[in-house]
Amino acid sequence: MLQRVLPIALVVCLVAPLAAQAPKGMKMRVDKSTDASDPDNTPDVKVVTAGKGFRVTGGPAVVLWNPANTATGNYSLKGTFTLMKPSSHQNFYGLVFGGSALEGPAQSYTYFTVAQTGAVLIKQRNGEQTPTITRAQNAAVKMPDANGTSVNTLELRVAGDTVTYLVNDQTVHTMPKGNLKTDGLVGVRINHVLDVQVDGFELKK
Numbered sequence: 137m138l139q140r141v142l143p144i145a146l147v148v149c150l151v152a153p154l155a156a157q158a159p160k161g162m163k164m165r166v167d168k169s170t171d172a173s174d175p176d177n178t179p180d181v182k183v184v185t186a187g188k189g190f191r192v193t194g195g196p197a198v199v200l201w202n203p204a205n206t207a208t209g210n211y212s213l214k215g216t217f218t219l220m221k222p223s224s225h226q227n228f229y230g231l232v233f234g235g236s237a238l239e240g241p242a243q244s245y246t247y248f249t250v251a252q253t254g255a256v257l258i259k260q261r262n263g264e265q266t267p268t269i270t271r272a273q274n275a276a277v278k279m280p281d282a283n284g285t286s287v288n289t290l291e292l293r294v295a296g297d298t299v300t301y302l303v304n305d306q307t308v309h310t311m312p313k314g315n316l317k318t319d320g321l322v323g324v325r326i327n328h329v330l331d332v333q334v335d336g337f338e339l340k341k
Contacts, residue, residue, distance in 0.1 A: 159183070159190045161204065162323075165238055167197040177224075177329045189335035191220075192326040199232055199245070201323025205339055207233065207294075208319045214291040215324060215337040219252055221284045226251045227327040230290050235321030246316065247325045248301050250277045250288050256308050258301060260316075269311070276306035289336075294318045 166181055181195035192198060207213065217229055230249030237243050246260045246269070254277045258269040278286045291302040299316060301309040322339055326332050 159185050162200050162202045163239070165199045165243070166195075167199070167328075181326075181328075186333060187335060189333060189337065191331070191333045193331045194326065194328045197326065197328045199238060199323060199325045201232065201235060201238060201321050203321070205322050206320065207322050207339055207341065209341070210295050212291060212293045212340045213322050213338075214289065214340075216287060216289045216335045217250075217324075218333040218335070219280060219286045219288075220331040220333060222252050222280045223329050225329075226253050226255065227330050228255075228257050229326045229330055229332050230324065231292055232321075232323045232325050233292055234317040234319060235323065236317075238321060238323075244317070245320070246318075248290060248292055249325060249327075250290065250303060252280055252286065254279050256301070256303065258309060269316075270309055274303065274308045276303040276308050278304065 164183065178195045181198045182193040183198070183200065184191055192200070213231055213233055215231055219229070228249035228251045230247060232245045232247050235243075235245035238245065242263055244262050246258065249257050251257065254273050254275070255271065256274045256277060257271045259266050260269065278288050280286045289304050291305075293300040293302070294313065297313045299311050299313050299318060300307055324334055324337065
């Protein structure tokens with residue numbers, strides 16, 4: 137079964153600042169920077185429907201999800217991310233899966249992300265803890281072109297005891313599922329000071 141996020145209208149999300157908006161049906165969690173050496177460039181994040189998806193302009197980092205999009209067992213999760221302009225420094229964006237309690241202090245999820253530098257970062261979040269699964273450069277990640285934009289399609293596949301991560305149809309990491317929680321809410325994460333268009337976000341079960 138295929139689930140596709142098709143934003144239609146804009147609403148204010150209860151877990152986000154009032155100035156932040158998200159496509160209808162989606163919730164948003166804002167993670168403001170606490171690093172004085174790397175502050176958010178603006179106090180709020182802007183999320184608007186655009187084209188066949190939505191556009192996130194930071195401001196702070198944000199996690200976006202639709203409570204109706206829950207994955208269990210074997211599935212694939214996919215989305216195309218267009219970096220509209222380079223960030224002033226390395227920041228990551230991509231997919232979130234295995235999520236739970238996303239609105240509170242016990243938030244938990246894994247995120248599969250890329251950066252304009254060609255890096256791939258896969259991390260877990262458990263409350264305030266964010267252990268890294270892997271972080272490495274990979275030629276599959278497209279970096280900004282002469283116009284400052286780049287388009288990367290990220291896909292996650294859960295099959296039996298194997299989790300496979302792909303960028304632009306190329307495998308960038310494979311691992312046994314083991315104790316990794318893959319069942320749960322799915323969505324996207326865009327780090328701060330980024331301008332990213334998200335299209336084709338879909339969950340196939």
